[in-house]
Amino acid sequence: MKISNVLNTKAPKATIKKSGMSSLGIRNTRWLSFPYILWMVGFIIIPLIVILYYGMTTNDKQFTLENISSILNPINLRALLFALRLSLISTVICLILAYPLAMILNKSKMKSNSFIVMIIILPMWMNFLLRTIAWQNILERTGIINTVLKFFNLPMLNIINTPSAIVLGMVYNFLPFMVLPIYNVLIKIDKDIVNAARDLGANSRQTLFKIILPLSLPGVISGITMVFVPSLTTFVISNILGGSKIVLIGNVIEQQFRIGNWHTGSGLSLVLMIFILISMAILSKYDKESEGSNLW
């Protein structure tokens, strides 16, 4: 109840701002969006229709559902379920690591929050494949961790080419996508609301769970989708850190395309898209007010 009141007090402010903005709508700004609309129809919508077409036809252009139902093939199904499991685990780990970090960064009163954003996306300037390969160096049997362990006469860790290595790779690569949306929401929370809760006698735990956490939910939701979808569909991380034995659904699809089996590959991609659509639906339910600005 209390929280919904808090949210309600914010709502009118937003509407005032919006009505003010529409006067900026120099009535004829609409044409500015035409290049974008054309581009998006041409290179987002139509390609999705093409993939739908390929997924539902055979080589001889006959309608079929076989490509889609090939997901029920035990190998493919196992790859999908395994990918689901690993991506869920990495999403949870990312959330646990990212939330406290975002809170600390939010509190640190850094002058420019763009600096924090930069520090977190800076690793992307080292190529993503190279960074993943560097983890091979760290985790290998003769790698850095094991060398250190050996030095202290501790038992060797055998992480490389196991599911744990893949989860580590996913967490490493996608952690920024969890930190940034949560951080972006946290800095927008009105400090007065938090202070009001404290004035009214809430202790820090209550403030966290009753005020901050619910208000930051949109950021958490976008973080979850931004980590879950790429983890679910990756084929590179499993390729590099999982060895050749572990096959995720991304690897299956990539392989289908490599051997020229485009129709099956498209059918399997359509199955993947179901999961993506579900996460998009959940996201848009929570993301209405901010209109996507929580993503970054």
Add this chain to the structure above:
Amino acid sequence: MVKKFIERFYVGFILFFLYAPIIILIILSFNNSKSRSKWGGFTLHWYKELFKNESIMNALYTTLIIALASAFIATLIGTAAAIAINSMKKTPRTIMVAITNIPMLNADIVTGISLMLLFVAMRYTLGFTSVLISHITFNIPYVILSVMPKLKQLNPHTFEAALDLGASPVYAFFKVILPDIFPGVLTGFFLAFTMSLDDFVITHFTKGPEINTLSTKIYTEVRKGIKPEIYALSTLMFIAVLLLLIIVNRRNAERKEPIRKM
């Protein structure tokens, strides 16, 4: 006190986690042994070799051209779109935002495959242009999402005031609106550039056999072993960006932070 220490330690730990592989790659670029797992002493050999290696330099050239061009075009289209979306009514705006979210939330592999199938269906030869078009496509949303918040912070009355004082809409846009949203535009450009540079999956599917970006070149070498020259190149690129960021940040710190408009 203890709490503060734990917080510092935690941030340090995460930053270490994020940067450890990068440190290792930098160390490897000075490694005088071709093997990834052996340390053969310090050398600058790979930095000299790098500039002689034509295929790496070609890949670098392609990567940079595509990143620059795609970020630039995406910034133009995206900024214009953000301004238009911002002044739209609720329903069209919701639709536009939903479409903008598709390439961000869709899996890279699906985006890559769908674009490849489109190019093939149109009988368009895969190559430089197809990669460029794909990169523009996934870059535009980053620009829109960077510019939108700045547009929302704008004070609409300044624009009206400019019009009242006799400025033409275009003149008023360049003199009043653009300076205010420029940080967002710049962030968008930078993000788009970074994403383009770091992309592998979409490039992998939409490039033809003729061209290679750094990512796809590295991928072909994963199995047989990465050439140390590539470590040297990435180190140089990373240090360059790091220096750039430090300089920009110094500048910003010297200049007084402008008062944020609510």
